[in-house]
Amino acid sequence: MAGRKRSAPATKSPRAARSRAGPSGTAQNPAVPTVYRDLLREARRAAPVESPERPTKRLKRPGERTRKPTLKENPDDGNDDEDDIEFEDVVIPAATVQTVFREDSDEEDEDDIQFEDVDTLVSSSAVPAGQQLAVLNLNLTEQKNAMTSSRAVERRKAIGKAEKERRVHVHKIHLLCLLSHVERRNRWCNDAAVQETLRPHLTDKMMRLLNPRSTLIQYGRTESLKTGLQETSSMFKSKFRITERGLRRALWPENEEQLKDYQIPEDSETTHEKSDFLDAAKSLQGSRDVGAQLFCALLRSAGVEARLVCSLQALSCVPGGPTMPKQKGDSSSKPTKGELYAAAVAKYESTYEDSAPLSARRRLGHPLATAYNVPSIDPPPSRPTSTGPKPIRGESPYPVYWVEVLDVAQQKWHPVDPLVTGTQWRPRALEPPASDTLNCLSYAIAFEADGSARDVTRRYAKAYNSKTKRLRIDGPNIPANRSPGVNRDGTPSKWNAGERWWRRAMRRYRRPFPTDLDQIEERELAAEEAKEPMPRNVADFKDHPVYALERHLRRHEVLVPDAQPSGTVGAGSKGPLEKIYRRRDVRIARSKERWYRLGRIVLDGEVAVKILPKQVRRKSRFGEEDDDNSENDDPDRVGLFGDDAAGTPIYMLEQTEVYKPPPVVGGKVPKNRFGNIDVYVPSMVPEGGVHIAHERAAFAAFILGVDYAPALTGFEFKGRKGTAVLSGVVVPTDAEEGVWAVIEGLSDLEAEMEEERKRRGLLRMWSRFMKVLRIRERIYAGVDEEAEEEAEAREKEKGVAEDDEMGAGDVSGGFMRDDEGGGFFID
Incomplete structure (x- = not known):
């Protein structure tokens, strides 16, 4: 395309400016005098041709702003036409080929070299004779893998169901051990x-x-106690020295190797016995x-009612609990900043340790600095090495132990922490944040x-319902606590499995009869829990005991029709607002089958509050249905009331009535189509009948x-099928006494037969023993054989007669005979 003229856009370029300039390159401006133009022309002719230098940047004046071009005002826009600009033909020089020659040490086989297609043609004349071109392969795979591996975050492996249950059991055992430890202290x-x-x-x-003094007013007594505690805390803090490391939060190991490499800190606590505590x-x-325990003993020695409070640092029972950090010796762990700094300092010292230090005059850069007499400066005296204990580092800034003092004037317990935070009367200042990996306040137990002992966690936790309770064994997020408990009479309990276990564990430390102070404190803790503010994020509303979101409702939970929202919350800055409801407006809805199992039926004409879609059974990797699915225990699968193709309708308690x-x-006795009667709860026993739950009740009624009708009390689900559980029978009320009398008679008869079987077994054993003795006597003493044969014949006839008598008197019918034991004694 050489020799072709192209039109350029109408932009104000330097070439266009020079085309309008004069022969000397200056613009023909009539305002410039001719003398100045002549001087500039002569200066250009005398000056050598050099590359133009970059003009210096004009300094910006104070207060002046940089003006940016706008769309309406473009500095590059020109007013010239496109036809005024012409381009000249420029010859492009030939490209220079860069050649790399391989040295002898880098020689490789020809089969190992891979050539790639190159678009640029290189003539053979550019390569010297006897040399070969080496092709450089650019492999970005390793570099990419190295970059991605360094940035990739190691994901922890999800724990299974068995591991979750194991952690819950370990958490319980750890809690009991910690309670025993604090009780001993x-x-x-x-x-x-x-x-x-x-x-x-x-x-x-x-x-x-x-x-x-008791003569002081209430305010005066409280202020006197606060002043005394302040002075006592200051005195104790000035005298007590922290020389050892206390308790810290227990963490789960990611693997067994971490437990093998784990080492107990050298400065850990050494107070294990009572004598050590006295020392x-x-x-x-x-x-x-x-120190906190000694402070509690100090206050008790002064006659002050003080409680020892401990924040139990148990292993986490939630699936996402914190884990142990990697050890420094692990090759996969990255070096810390301290290690990198130490390595750099060591390298610097090893490089310059032999070089002589520069004098003060040489360090001064002025030429006349050598003429100045620099006075000699003695080095500063070295600091004396401290012989005291080293400070403990790496501990949480929040305490694990502290003391509660009773204010008798106001009948309230107040916390005092003399060593760590130095606070008193401030319970919320003792809770560590969630980012603290060394301390976690989930169980605060106060021992008098x-x-x-009493659980006082609600006094110190700022968000007990939304955050702290999730870390406890009685939390709603524990798998065993998701289903409500059942009382002994079959009614639903207000305590879940974790709450019942924790109440049994704390029963040992409970007073037989609560005092007035205990009741006052219980009301105070309940008020602290009730005045907890509403959560601010969506995640904290899940399983909250006071508030609920519609998105967090479970499969069998619905809202009452007239539920009024208490507020709104947004899922993020751009998320829609969701309504917040009270937990008391949430009801548990069940299907007709489930209500029938609880002794209730749905009223006629009731509309289902919700339709549950059918759940698809999960399949394992072998193509079979998973038998461990929780839906296998669903009683709706029996289908006594039919099954809707669209799903399972569920109803609330208000839509049901007691089944009669x-x-x-x-x-x-009325029976169903299977020949038995449903007795899931005691209220399902028909009027005029009685349920006799005994294994021989059916035989006695027969x-x-x-x-009579066998009583169906439930189903046992194993795999994909449910097996009916029959427990006793239902008979008329008039026949109850007779059935129980027959049951007692059958039990006595069975006991007699059992004793008779044991007696005959003993007789057979003694008979065999006597025969062995006679054989031994015959061999060693020479007893008459004829007399021995006659004695055996008489015993045999006697045994046959006894068997005939027992056979004639056997009226047990279905009971096992003694000769049915196969040669063994029947227990």
Whole structure:
């Protein structure tokens, strides 16, 4: 395309400016005098031709703003036409080919070299004779893998159902061990020797302030107690030295290798016995946990009612619990900043350790610096090495142990932490944040001097219902707690499985009879829980005991028709607003089959509040249906009320009534199509009948000849089928006494037959023993054989006669005979 002229866009370019300039390159501006134009022309002719330099950047004046071009005002727009610009033909020089020659040390076989197609043609004349071109392969795969591997975050492997159950059991055991540990430390605080050792540290003024006079007003007694605690805490903190590491949060290991490489810190607590605790009271040094326990003993020695409070650091029972960090010796772990800095310092010192230090004059850069007499400066004296204990680092800034003091004037317990936070009367200042991996407040247990304990977590947790309770064994997110508990009479319980277990665990530390102070504190903790503010994010509304979102309702949960929202919450900045309802407006809806199992039936004409879609059964990797699915235990699968193709309709409790079975008329018990009667709950027993739950009830009713019906009390689901469970029979009320009498008679008869079988078994054993003795006597003593044969014949005849008598008197019918044991004794 050489020699062709192209039209350029109408832009103001330097070439266009030079085309309008004069012969000297300056613009013909009539405002410029001719003298200046002549001088500029001569200067250009005398100056050598050089590449133009970049003009210096004009400094911006203060307050001046940089003006940016706009769409309406473009600085590159020109007013010239496109025809005024012409392009010249420029010859493009030939491309220079860069050649790389392989050295002898880099020689490889020809089969290992891979050639790629190159679009650029290179002539053979550019390569010297005797040399070959080496092709460089650019492999970006390794670089890409290296970059992605460094950025990729290691994902933890999800734990299975068995592991979740195991963690729950381990969590329970750990809780019991920690409770026993705190109970033991609480007894140590009551030791007389420990209190006598600590009491001299209190002055008379502190004793008067800690025990205010009863003549003071309520406000004065409270202020006196607060002042005394402040002075006592300051004194104790100044005297006690923290030299050991206390308790911290327990973490789960990711694998067994972490447990093998785990090492207990060298500065861990060494107070294991009561004598060690007494030594710590004398020396006033140890861990901060021991310090809080000694402070509790100090207050008790002064006559103050003090409780020892501990935040139990148990292993997490939730699936996403924290895990142990990787050890420093692990090759996969990255070096920390401290290690990198130490390596850089070591490299610097090893490089410059032999070089002589520069003098002060040489370090001064001025030429006349050598003429100045620099005075000699002595090096500063080195700091004396401290012989005291090293400070404990790496501990949580929040305490694990602290003390609660009773304000008698107001009948309230107040927390005091003298060593870690140095606060008092501030319970919310003792809760660590969720980001603290060394401390977690989920169980705060307070032990009194008499050994009783109380769970006071609600006093210190800011969000007990929405966050703290999820970390506990009685939390709603534990798999075993999702289904409501059932009482002994079959009615639903208000406590779930985890709450019942925790109440049984704390029953050991409960007083037989609660005092007035216990009742006041219980109302106070309930008020603290009730005034908890509404959660601010959507995740905290799940399983909340007070509030609920419609998205978090379970499969069998519905809202009442007249439910009014209490507020709204947004799922993110751009998410839609969702209505917040009260948990009391949530009802559990069940199908007709489930209500029938609970002894209720749906009223006629009721409309279902919800239609449950059919769930597709999961299939395993072998193509079979998963038998571990929770839906296998669904009683709706029996289908006594039919099955809707669109789904299963469910109804609320208000849409049902108590089921009344047909009564017993004329001694006839009503039966279903399977020949039995449904007795899932006691209210399903028909009027005029009685349920006898005994294994021999059916046989007894058959002997008497009364009408009866086997009682169906439930189903056992194994795999994909449900098996009916029959427990006892239902008979008319008039025949109840007779059936029980026959049952007792059959039980006595069976007991007699059992004794008779044992007696005959003993006789057979003794008979065999006597025969063995006679054989031994015959061999070694030479007994007459004829007399022995006659004696055996007489015993044989006697045994046959006894068998005939027993056979004639056997009226048991279906009971097993003694000769049916196969040669063994029947127990």
